[in-house]
Amino acid sequence: MSRRLILVLVLAFVLGISFAAYAEVQNVKVSGDLTMMGVVRENFDLTKTAANGWIGGSASNRYDDTEKDLLSIVRVRVDADLTDNVSTTIRLLNERNWNGESATGVIGANRNIGFATDNGAAEEQDIELDLAYVHMKEFLYSPLSLTVGRQELHFGNDFIIGDPDTNMVALRSSLAEGDLSSRKAFDAIRATLDYNPLVVDIVYAKLAENNVVLNDDTTVYGLNLNYALDKNTTLEGFYFGKIRGSDATAVTNVDSGLNTSFIVQDNGKSKSDQVHTVGARVVNRTINNLTVDAQAAYQFGTYNPKFDPNARFIAANNKAEIANRRAWAAEGIATYDLKDVKYIGKYNPSLSAIYLYLSGADRDRTGSKTYKGWDAMYENQTLGHIINAIMGFSNAHFAGLSAKAKPMDDVTVKMDAVAVWFAKRFPDQRLAILSGVDGAREFRMAKGPFIGQEYDLTLTYDYTEDVQFSLLGGLFLPSKNINGNVDTDDMRATAGELIGSMKVTF
Numbered sequence: 447m448s449r450r451l452i453l454v455l456v457l458a459f460v461l462g463i464s465f466a467a468y469a470e471v472q473n474v475k476v477s478g479d480l481t482m483m484g485v486v487r488e489n490f491d492l493t494k495t496a497a498n499g500w501i502g503g504s505a506s507n508r509y510d511d512t513e514k515d516l517l518s519i520v521r522v523r524v525d526a527d528l529t530d531n532v533s534t535t536i537r538l539l540n541e542r543n544w545n546g547e548s549a550t551g552v553i554g555a556n557r558n559i560g561f562a563t564d565n566g567a568a569e570e571q572d573i574e575l576d577l578a579y580v581h582m583k584e585f586l587y588s589p590l591s592l593t594v595g596r597q598e599l600h601f602g603n604d605f606i607i608g609d610p611d612t613n614m615v616a617l618r619s620s621l622a623e624g625d626l627s628s629r630k631a632f633d634a635i636r637a638t639l640d641y642n643p644l645v646v647d648i649v650y651a652k653l654a655e656n657n658v659v660l661n662d663d664t665t666v667y668g669l670n671l672n673y674a675l676d677k678n679t680t681l682e683g684f685y686f687g688k689i690r691g692s693d694a695t696a697v698t699n700v701d702s703g704l705n706t707s708f709i710v711q712d713n714g715k716s717k718s719d720q721v722h723t724v725g726a727r728v729v730n731r732t733i734n735n736l737t738v739d740a741q742a743a744y745q746f747g748t749y750n751p752k753f754d755p756n757a758r759f760i761a762a763n764n765k766a767e768i769a770n771r772r773a774w775a776a777e778g779i780a781t782y783d784l785k786d787v788k789y790i791g792k793y794n795p796s797l798s799a800i801y802l803y804l805s806g807a808d809r810d811r812t813g814s815k816t817y818k819g820w821d822a823m824y825e826n827q828t829l830g831h832i833i834n835a836i837m838g839f840s841n842a843h844f845a846g847l848s849a850k851a852k853p854m855d856d857v858t859v860k861m862d863a864v865a866v867w868f869a870k871r872f873p874d875q876r877l878a879i880l881s882g883v884d885g886a887r888e889f890r891m892a893k894g895p896f897i898g899q900e901y902d903l904t905l906t907y908d909y910t911e912d913v914q915f916s917l918l919g920g921l922f923l924p925s926k927n928i929n930g931n932v933d934t935d936d937m938r939a940t941a942g943e944l945i946g947s948m949k950v951t952f
């Protein structure tokens with residue numbers, strides 16, 4: 447951060463103290479956290495040799511087989527209660543690799559790989575405004591609360607909305623490992639109507655606001671209904687829409703190698719990319735110690751291929767066609783608490799099973815008027831830590847098992863196993879960006895549907911109430927359908943990572 451900006455912040459702080467008598471502040475709370483990590487990642491390109499370039503043709507060593515980094519994430523939060531019904535929150539964030547270079551917009555081995563599409567490159571010295579909102583309870587009448595400003599939005603288990611820096615929308619990050627970022631906030635207006643047992647949320651958010659071109663913004667709006675049917679059952683229904691203006695900057699396509707110069711065939715009409723998602727969720731705990739969480743969603747709207755790096759072009763004229771959206775997704779999670787089981791109950795064990803389906807599209811079929819690939823929206827789920835860093839949230843079946851226990855009072859052990867298949871397999875030798883993010887690494891597909899399997903082990907030690915240590919190790923074993931025909935089968939490699947962290951909360 448520049449000295450001039452530091453001086454401005456110091457002056458603002460001094461003035462705030464000097465004139466504090468003019469503000470009716472009932473209570474002020476300062477809090478925050480510091481997270482330090484050591485990260486080792488290997489073969490996230492799923493080959494045994496480093497790639498010699500990246501999309502655009504420039505030489506680069508960004509995809510070296512091994513990455514070793516130290517990084518820190520620092521957050522400072524101030525909450526102020528102005529009156530009984532009005533409060534404000536501000537949180538500052540700094541994320542950086544230790545003594546690292548400024549980010550250039552292309553991030554290393556992670557799912558959120560891509561160019562800083564809206565905000566430009568981030569500097570490692572940047573102190574960013576992570577949260578900045580005002581919350582007003584009983585606004586206009588008692589059931590209504592209003593939250594305005596930069597805020598986190600979490601609905602359900604973050605299946606649709608939870609993280610603005612996610613698949614297909616790579617925002618800036620100072621971290622080389624952008625998938626480890628703590629940025630979760632949206633610039634949004636949220637109205638909450640509490641008609642207990644029904645809670646209604648209405649949301650409007652702006653993901654990209656550009657002043658140069660009128661039709662290049664990204665806007666999100668939605669409605670979420672949460673109804674507590676009884677003490678064991680919760681019902682949820684939702685609608686969320688995402689609109690990306692047709693004049694927004696295009697992505698680099700794997701096939702064409704073109705950027706903003708490619709042609710979208712839409713019968714002379716300029717069309718925005720529209721994703722409308724409707725769905726329902728139920729959570730039930732009727733059976734003792736068993737929690738079942740199930741949901742399904744349907745997407746419709748307009749698919750504009752200029753925003754899809756995997757879009758298939760018609761070779762004769764370098765055109766891709768506007769299409770209608772028709773996509774499906776379903777998720778089921780069952781968690782069983784074994785605390786009442788004899789002999790092992792004292793260790794607080796639990797078992798979880800998950801199945802997730804995200805529809806895919808036949809991208810090599812030209813002339814199709816319907817696009818069936820699921821759009822990730824702004825999900826915030828992790829099914830396999832390495833898979834989460836490599837793959838996008840689309841065109842896949844996930845099946846996973848998880849076990850967790852506390853062998854000691856201050857120690858938690860968690861083990862995860864996840865397998866993943868393509869919902870719509872790619873043709874043999876087809877290049878694809880599995881993350882779905884512009885500028886990310888490419889993989890060569892074989893004709894089978896199986897992608898691979900991952901095994902993770904996490905150890906967490908609560909040193910004190912405020913200090914926590916964690917160690918995560920993971921292996922992802924790709925199938926022969928991923929990079930299996932790059933020169934020889936020996937090119938394919940197992941990806942691994944080891945992440946040690948310390949978090950201090952104050």
